[in-house]
Amino acid sequence: MLSTHNAEATTTPSDQTKDDVITKKSPTSIPTTGTYVDIGANLLDSMYQGSYRDKRRHDPDLKMVLDRAWSNHLDRIIITGGTIQESRDGVRLAKTDPRLFATVGIHPTRCSSEFGETDAEWEACLEGMRGVIREGMVDGTVVAVGELGMDYARLHFCDVETQKRGFIAQLQLAKEMNLPLFIHNRETGTDLLEILKEHYYRDDVNNINNDMQSVAKRAGGVVHSFDDTLELAQQFLDLGLYIGINGCSLKTSDNLQVVKELPLDRLLIETDCPWCDIRASHAGSEYVKTKFTTKTEKKYETGCCVKGRYEPCHIVQVAEVIAGVKGISVEEVAGASRNNAYTLFGGLVKLPQ
Secondary structure (H helix, E strand, O other): OOOOOOOOOOOOOOOOOHHHOOOOOOOOOOOOOOOEEEEEEOOOOHHHHOEEOOEEOOOOOHHHHHHHHHHOOEEEEEEOOOOHHHHHHHHHHHOOOOOEEEEEOOOHHHHHHHHOOOHHHHHHHHHHHHHHHHHHHOOOOEEEEEEEEEEHHHOOOOOHHHHHHHHHHHHHHHHHHOOOEEEEEEOOOOHHHHHHHHHHHHHHHHHOOOOHHHHHHOOOEEEOOOOOOHHHHHHHHHOOOEEEEOHHHOOOHHHHHHHHHOOHHHEEEOOOEOOOOOOOOOHHHHHOOOOOOEEOHHHOOOOOEEOOOOOHHHHHHHHHHHHHHHOOOHHHHHHHHHHHHHHHOOOOOOOOO
8 A cells, every 4th residue: 555644734823824815713513414525526517507518408407416415425515616717606606505615726728718828817817816715715615726737638728838837826826825736637747746846845845755744834735536657646645645536537457456555544535527427338337336317418307317427426436436446345435535625625614704
């Protein structure tokens, strides 16, 4: 199994900068109501409004999707932001329910369209993000900066240099706001890792081999939808980061071998819905026990899931595959990942208004 260290991805009171951003209030106690925390759900996707590939198939059913999540033991859901407007909408949606939270960020494939070309446009974009973050931090709705990172598999959307610049700018913003990172990393080799070391951990990285406590100065984060090598996973773990697992992390036998070695105390689970469903052709599918009544989008039926459209309720399938690969119980996976989510994302409790 991969090794971890004892440094928690939190800050000491003397290191914190959040007090400079918002006025803190005591949290309102909201009891744990479920088993699972889905750390990454794209609930603003048009599929939940009944639109598939620009074709209207049914009425919006997001409320039913959320009702199905709560009735299937979801405890908390974090809504992922990929543009400023999406982040703004995600915060607005998350404020409607104490169990919903949100990230604020610009996805690497959208850096060109969001940041613009001039320095003035870049600054305006970052200031827009600050505004959304500040609004969401007042009551604890915003729990991370992201989805930020790099993606070399889809360079037709945004070139490498623009992605790097956008990533670095958001890393600085995350440090400024003292928020964890929700990281997207796709086919970048060690490029993203090296940028993290230089521009996020900076002063800490020189001591990383001798003093692992040094990385605790940062709020940390999660590398979501991880599907890379065991060696890269270990390097992220050495920085104190968590690893996020969803259906895209469970496609091949090599993927499963990596997941088998990941330590439970650094593992988070997610659906990345409506994407990353676990399909019959995937190596992990043999471990899936829980099935939901499903119809195609063309034959949509109220009360049923839609084929090919993942939902937060499907988080149980991700947990079942991880449990099967590791030879442990689903409850053990769910409990560990839930505790990890609460630790990383500040307790996942809203503050009174």
